Amino acid sequence: xxxxxxxxxxxxxxxxxxxxxxxxxxxxxxxxxxxxxxxxxxxxxxxxxxxxxxxxxxxxxxxxxxxxxxxxxxxxxxxxxxxxxxxxxxxxxxxxxxxxxxxxxxxxxxxxxxxxxxxxxxxxxxxxxxxxxxxxxxxxxxxxxxxxxxxxxxxxxxxxxxxxxxxxxxxxxxxxxxxxxxxxxxxxxxxxxxxxxxxxxxxxxxxxxxxxxxxxxxxxxxxxxxxxxxxxxxxxxxxxxxxxxxxxxxxxxxxxxxxxxxxxxxxxxxxxxxxxxxxxxxxxxxxxxxxxxxxxxxxxxxxxxxxxxxxxxxxxxxxxxxxxxxxxxxxxxxxxxxxxxxxxxxxxxxxxxxxxxxxxxxxxxxxxxxxxxxxxxxxxxxxxxxxxxxxxxxxxxxxxxxxxxxxxxxxxxxxxxxxxxxxxxxxxxxxxxxxxxxxxxxxxxxxxxxxxxxxxxxxxxxxxxxxxxxxxxxxxxxxxxxxxxxxxxxxxxxxxxxxxxxxxxxxxxxxxxxxxxxxxxxxxxxxxxxxxxxxxxxxxxxxxxxxxxxxxxxxxxxxxxxxxxxxxxxxxxxxxxxxxxxxxxxxxxxxxxxxxxxxxxxxxxxxxxxxxxxxxxxxxxxxxxxxxxxx
Amino acid sequence: xxxxxxxxxxxxxxxxxxxxxxxxxxxxxxxxxxxxxxxxxxxxxxxxxxxxxxxxxxxxxxxxxxxxxxxxxxxxxxxxxxxxxxxxxxxxxxxxxxxxxxxxxxxxxxxxxxxxxxxxxxxxxxxxxxxxxxxxxxxxxxxxxxxxxxxxxxxxxxxxxxxxxxxxxxxxxxxxxxxxxxxxxxxxxxxxxxxxxxxxxxxxxxxxxxxxxxxxxxxxxxxxxxxxxxxxxxxxxxxxxxxxxxxxxxxxxxxxxxxxxxxxxxxxxxxxxxxxxxxxxxxxxxxxxxxxxxxxxxxxxxxxxxxxxxxxxxxxxxxxxxxxxxxxxxxx
Numbered sequence: 001x002x003x004x005x006x007x008x009x010x011x012x013x014x015x016x017x018x019x020x021x022x023x024x025x026x027x028x029x030x031x032x033x034x035x036x037x038x039x040x041x042x043x044x045x046x047x048x049x050x051x052x053x054x055x056x057x058x059x060x061x062x063x064x065x066x067x068x069x070x071x072x073x074x075x076x077x078x079x080x081x082x083x084x085x086x087x088x089x090x091x092x093x094x095x096x097x098x099x100x101x102x103x104x105x106x107x108x109x110x111x112x113x114x115x116x117x118x119x120x121x122x123x124x125x126x127x128x129x130x131x132x133x134x135x136x137x138x139x140x141x142x143x144x145x146x147x148x149x150x151x152x153x154x155x156x157x158x159x160x161x162x163x164x165x166x167x168x169x170x171x172x173x174x175x176x177x178x179x180x181x182x183x184x185x186x187x188x189x190x191x192x193x194x195x196x197x198x199x200x201x202x203x204x205x206x207x208x209x210x211x212x213x214x215x216x217x218x219x220x221x222x223x224x225x226x227x228x229x230x231x232x233x234x235x236x237x238x239x240x241x242x243x244x245x246x247x248x249x250x251x252x253x254x255x256x257x258x259x260x261x262x263x264x265x266x267x268x269x270x271x272x273x274x275x276x277x278x279x280x281x282x283x284x285x286x287x288x289x290x291x292x293x294x295x296x297x298x299x300x301x302x303x304x305x306x307x308x309x310x311x312x313x314x315x316x317x318x319x320x321x322x323x324x325x326x327x328x329x330x331x332x333x334x335x336x337x338x339x340x341x342x343x344x345x346x347x348x349x350x351x352x353x354x355x356x357x358x359x360x361x362x363x364x365x366x367x368x369x370x371x372x373x374x375x376x377x378x379x380x381x382x383x384x385x386x387x388x389x390x391x392x393x394x395x396x397x398x399x400x401x402x403x404x405x406x407x408x409x410x411x412x413x414x415x416x417x418x419x420x421x422x423x424x425x426x427x428x429x430x431x432x433x434x435x436x437x438x439x440x441x442x443x444x445x446x447x448x449x450x451x452x453x454x455x456x457x458x459x460x461x462x463x464x465x466x467x468x469x470x471x472x473x474x475x476x477x478x479x480x481x482x483x484x485x486x487x488x489x490x491x492x493x494x495x496x497x498x499x500x501x502x503x504x505x506x507x508x509x510x511x512x513x514x515x516x517x518x519x520x521x522x523x524x525x526x527x528x529x530x531x532x533x534x535x536x537x538x539x540x541x542x543x544x545x546x547x548x549x550x551x552x553x554x555x556x557x558x559x560x561x562x563x564x565x566x567x568x569x570x571x572x573x574x575x576x577x578x579x580x581x582x583x584x585x586x587x588x589x590x591x592x593x594x595x596x597x598x599x600x601x602x603x604x605x606x607x608x609x610x611x612x613x614x615x616x617x618x619x620x621x622x623x624x625x626x627x628x629x630x631x
Numbered sequence: 632x633x634x635x636x637x638x639x640x641x642x643x644x645x646x647x648x649x650x651x652x653x654x655x656x657x658x659x660x661x662x663x664x665x666x667x668x669x670x671x672x673x674x675x676x677x678x679x680x681x682x683x684x685x686x687x688x689x690x691x692x693x694x695x696x697x698x699x700x701x702x703x704x705x706x707x708x709x710x711x712x713x714x715x716x717x718x719x720x721x722x723x724x725x726x727x728x729x730x731x732x733x734x735x736x737x738x739x740x741x742x743x744x745x746x747x748x749x750x751x752x753x754x755x756x757x758x759x760x761x762x763x764x765x766x767x768x769x770x771x772x773x774x775x776x777x778x779x780x781x782x783x784x785x786x787x788x789x790x791x792x793x794x795x796x797x798x799x800x801x802x803x804x805x806x807x808x809x810x811x812x813x814x815x816x817x818x819x820x821x822x823x824x825x826x827x828x829x830x831x832x833x834x835x836x837x838x839x840x841x842x843x844x845x846x847x848x849x850x851x852x853x854x855x856x857x858x859x860x861x862x863x864x865x866x867x868x869x870x871x872x873x874x875x876x877x878x879x880x881x882x883x884x885x886x887x888x889x890x891x892x893x894x895x896x897x898x899x900x901x902x903x904x905x906x907x908x909x910x911x912x913x914x915x916x917x918x919x920x921x922x923x924x925x926x927x928x929x930x931x932x933x934x935x936x937x938x939x940x941x942x943x944x945x946x947x948x949x950x951x952x953x954x955x956x957x958x959x960x961x962x963x
Contacts, residue, residue: 057861057862059858059861059862094866094867099864099865099866100864101864102861102862102863102864103862103863103864103865104864107862108862110855110858110859112855115854115855115856116855116856116858116859117856117859118856118859118860118874118878119856119953119954120874120877120878120951120952120953120954121873121874122953129863129865130863130864133863133864133865134864165953165954165957167953167954167957168957178859181859181863182862
């Protein structure tokens with residue numbers, strides 16, 4: 001049994017807020033971490049898990065303070081005073097001793113690699129700063145150490161990386177630079193606060209692997225803070241579940257996952273969508289929200305075109321380039337072109353939910369905007385089934401207004417998508433006003449009904465968005481989208497800004513509404529588990545191209561395209577027995593079309609296009625070589 | 632990057648041309664010209680002016696020419712370094728302005744340095760000790776400075792300086808040193824008079840600057856990279872100086888463009904109240920009496936300073952902020 005490296009005993013942290021008085025964020029938490037192991041603090045946002053980490057680092061924000069308890073740090077490998085025990089809780093936050101621990105013996109990396117590094121200083125400057133703070137070395141030597149560390153975390157050209165700025169790097173590389181900065185002094189313990197939450201799943205898998213590899217190399221202890229049970233299952237040996245500032249349950253990973261004891265953990269596990277749920281299985285939100293149906297929306301039953309049996313929406317060979325204006329001599333010198341969409345075609349059938357997955361920047365949102373006619377494509381067309389197939393791009397302005405009633409949008413950001421100066425009533429009734437539907441009395445009735453539909457209390461009508469939680473705001477957004485009684489709803493990452501505990505509520509609501517109202521969904525997400533839960537068919541997108549479309553079962557059981565395979569392999573499963581297989585990631589080159597093997601990439605004579613490998617399972621490949629893909 | 636700056640400089644030329652047209656047109660907008668306002672003044676005093684003499688003067692000054700001709704005459708002169716002739720002072724414009732420019736610069740630079748020296752430490756302290764008693768107190772003082780009318784403060788200070796120190800009323804030096812060559816005594820006299828306008832103009836600027844610096848810095852202190860710095864083990868003061876303070880400087884650097892013209896023409900009201908021999912009151916007088924070449928050339932000079940100031944602040948921003956330097960107007 002290894003020695004404990006860190007022991008937290010009955011820790012209490014309070015925040016003095018001037019409008020709410022004293023809030024106890026951490027309430028008597030105790031746990032310990034063995035040296036060299038990985039422990040995970042799990043909980044939803046607001047559970048106090050990040051506050052515990054801040055207390056260990058002694059970097060609590062101003063109004064917070066430790067009121068009771070101990071944080072004992074047994075530093076066996078320290079240069080001075082081996083085996084010394086320090087009570088961090090008793091040290092001053094800015095005392096010399098605490099500063100010599102912070103960054104040198106215990107380091108931390110954060111959720112947002114975008115903002116964690118200063119944009120005004122080079123990566124090299126920020127890493128060498130850490131070395132110079134804690135080690136008595138010359139500047140040149142510190143720079144050499146930083147360069148060595150950058151090489152270790154996987155920078156292809158570490159010498160050059162020293163002189164780059166954080167905003168010149170991708171999210172994954174920024175997080176690698178953060179890790180390099182945290183580990184350059186070889187700390188005994190690394191605290192990783194949601195280190196991969198802001199990253200795409202393939203990048204997440206690489207970063208997790210990196211942390212694991214470095215942990216073995218340096219014999220380091222890791223405290224992982226996350227809400228993602230899949231990440232925990234892949235990384236941790238011990239798990240501590242936190243809720244409302246209290247430890248609900250703790251123990252070994254396998255024990256916790258195989259037989260969760262505490263109702264909160266059980267509920268959390270049931271609330272998180274995971275890949276490979278049996279179809280028909282329903283998520284159980286931690287806090288269920290009831291909603292009613294009937295009335296206005298269900299009366300308008302002529303929702304789907306019945307005159308023909310074709311697709312509801314047909315996207316046909318859409319391409320779109322964005323030109324980046326580069327400051328040339330007179331403003332129009334070089335215009336590099338970014339191919340946002342390349343020859344994208346697919347159908348959405350009436351009443352189905354088509355999932356669209358892909359990493360950030362792959363063109364998902366551009367596509368949704370083109371379908372909304374918010375931007376125009378360079379080539380290709382979109383057809384909408386209005387009894388007959390009509391081209392969207394040739395609609396006149398007046399016809400376009402009619403079309404807008406049929407397709408509505410649910411946005412990702414529930415905070416930015418609602419006008420803070422409008423009441424809920426104004427927000428939800430605005431579409432009715434714009435399209436001149438009904439009079440004031442009708443509006444009141446319809447809006448109340450819509451709110452009941454999305455599970456909100458109609459008494460909230462006169463409130464402003466700021467008095468609602470993220471999940472409630474998203475419900476308001478859904479009510480607004482439903483106000484015009486649309487046929488097609490485009491949901492662009494509708495739950496990715498929401499907390500795990502709320503995600504299930506919104507997903508279930510969308511699912512129910514789809515069934516009750518016969519809606520058709522285009523469901524865009526980067527989260528495969530969420531798409532798996534929602535969609536009937538799934539389209540996979542990479543670098544502006546659709547690479548594979550298949551029904552949900554087929555795609556997960558039998559992916560053909562290397563990108564789909566890598567994407568599936570990168571999703572952390574919530575089963576401790578199924579660890580991530582990182583070989584399928586092709587060392588991070590998987591989202592580069594040029595790196596795909598034949599027949600998925602162009603061979604110079606033949607460009608890949610969709611071929612049917614059986615039963616409507618479409619894969620982008622060279623047609624002449626596609627025969628071998630059929631099974 | 633170099634191409635960008637060359638383009639910026641080239642763009643300045645049409646900008647200045649457009650400004651010159653606007654200035655000339657606006658100066659010409661009020662009815663009449665310098666002579667008519669001069670005549671009106673003389674007639675008000677009960678004198679009569681001979682018609683022939685007026686016509687003669689009007690011809691001599693070119694005031695009978697059409698607008699376009701007058702404009703190009705003025706523009707062409709400026710390009711040759713001839714800024715026209717001041718009717719009021721009966722001197723070339725460059726000679727009228729030249730004298731006062733030095734004193735204006737002296738006053739304004741003293742004020743700017745005063746402002747920065749006071750505002751920066753207070754702003755930083757207020758932000759890092761938000762809602763403390765000292766923050767509240769300094770904020771209160773700042774608002775007091777912002778709310779007090781400058782001319783009132785000027786009069787009060789003038790009175791007390793005269794009563795307590797025996798400083799002569801008004802001006803930037805004791806009357807005996809007027810039109811005298813520079814001497815030690817004159818220098819001391821200037822210093823003795825300088826602190827009042829510096830303090831008066833400085834207080835309101837200081838207050839505004841403290842508020843802005845405090846707000847900027849408070850925003851920056853919330854940022855994640857500050858937490859990263861603390862997690863590194865950086866001592867608080869070094870952290871503050873290196874990261875958030877530097878980030879919050881951008882708006883002030885961007886402000887240099889506005890600072891330059893202020894240096895020349897700023898605080899005209901205070902200057903009038905204190906009867907300072909600076910350029911502010913002179914510009915006002917020139918505009919009122921339709922002394923068109925003096926006013927026009929002076930405004931042109933201010934515009935030039937603004938455009939150059941903007942260019943300089945862009946240059947400084949690019950030097951200090953790699954995001955501006957490396958993106959060059961391009962978002963990812």
